[in-house]
Amino acid sequence: MAPALTRRAAKERTRKRLITAARDLILSGHETRLAASAVAKRARVAGATFYEHFRSRDDLLKALADDLFDELREKLAKSRREALAAPSNEEKLRQEFQTPLDVLAANPDLFRLSLRVRHYPASPLGDSSRRLSGNTRGDVVEELVARGYPHDSPEERRRLEMIADVHIAATEVLALGYLSGRYPDLNEVADMLVLVTHGTRLARGWRG
Amino acid sequence: MAPALTRRAAKERTRKRLITAARDLILSGHETRLAASAVAKRARVAGATFYEHFRSRDDLLKALADDLFDELREKLAKSRREALAAPSNEEKLRQEFQTPLDVLAANPDLFRLSLRVRHYPASPLGDSSRRLSGNTRGDVVEELVARGYPHDSPEERRRLEMIADVHIAATEVLALGYLSGRYPDLNEVADMLVLVTHGTRLARGWRG
DNA sequence: AGTTTCACCGATAGTACTATCGGCGAATGG
DNA sequence: CCATTCGCCGATAGTACTATCGGTGAAACT
Helix, strand or coil: CCCCCCHHHHHHHHHHHHHHHHHHHHHHCCCCCCCHHHHHHHCCCCHHHHHHHCCCHHHHHHHHHHHHHHHHHHHHHHHHHHHCCCCCHHHHHHHHHHHHHHHHHHCHHHHHHHHHHCCCCCCHHHHHHHHHHHHHHHHHHHHHHHCCCCCCCHHHHHHHHHHHHHHHHHHHHHHHHHHCCCCCCHHHHHHHHHHHHHHHHHHHHCCC | CCCCCCHHHHHHHHHHHHHHHHHHHHHHCCCCCCCHHHHHHHCCCCHHHHHHHCCCHHHHHHHHHHHHHHHHHHHHHHHHHHHCCCCCHHHHHHHHHHHHHHHHHHCHHHHHHHHHHCCCCCCHHHHHHHHHHHHHHHHHHHHHHHCCCCCCCHHHHHHHHHHHHHHHHHHHHHHHHHHCCCCCCHHHHHHHHHHHHHHHHHHHHCCC
């Protein structure tokens, strides 16, 4: 008789169960350490089974971190592509803030996790979150270049990074304020972010 | 014969040794958990002695967190008072960014710690760091009010908080970029932050 | 059918840490 | 000078977790 599940499929299924369990635990925000035993328990497998799928706790964390932050980066990138579809330039600028804001607001657990682990030293989660930050900065710099900001000299490129950092930090802090209930209106938040660009774009005139 | 050290003084000295040891460990950035046993070891006292001075690990963390972040807040507040001494209004604005930047740059370990623990859930360090953030926001809002920003309606006060959040987040992210070597010139950073205010101050004209 | 493979499991050795207990000896106080 | 207090300590019970080992039964292979 044919088996209900091939070994390969069953193992894949268990692995997914473990990753999903880990994901749920870490996104809940209560777990700081994410113990292998807790993951196994939640996935309803024995502790030893965990080590059939991952060499160590850190091995799972690495897989999980890539999983989570690649997902967030993909969502943010998609939202930016959508923003480019806006008709006018002014509207495009606004959408370039509005759509990432929507993504962060729609994924509060993931967003909060990325903030929480960003400064973890020597942790797969920290590494992955910092990689996401670096990538995002690069993406925003590209937007600035597309909007006509000068990027020929190293000084100019450094300034673009500064501007991108400011825009991202402002977006994140206001998104967090929205999630915590302090700023109830995302449109107002987007308006504020557009104003920030009215300041930072004055740096286009700098010499040096 | 008179003792070399009274009991009271000796105990106080041991307590300070423990706090200093904890401080060194947590500021080094390598310790995530700050084990009571590690603190005792570094202070060169027995593990049991730790509990003569603190009821639990969290009790020490609480004392330590207040200690550390009160210190940082005091330094930031002092720097802002100095900034107010600048002659012209334009210079004053710049100094209100320059002096906090100097403080963060001069205390990289403390600054990095405050970022690292800011989003820790249910931890004395996290609580204290968030309290520092809230206080700083309030301080910056006061500066904005002093600079003539409207603050009569709840909407206006909410906008002041948004602006303060943006200014603080921008300051922090660029200070971090300075510390990581990405932005080598603190003056350039301060110039960028002044530009940010040229954007955010446009919100003074908002109605609602 | 008989043999091999392997996904899973229970049990457990090993590690790290928290917090407590009983006792020692020096400071304290009559 | 004697009794008491208390700051410190070594030892250790208790807890939580990591990772491994040998065994079991069903799938895979021949």
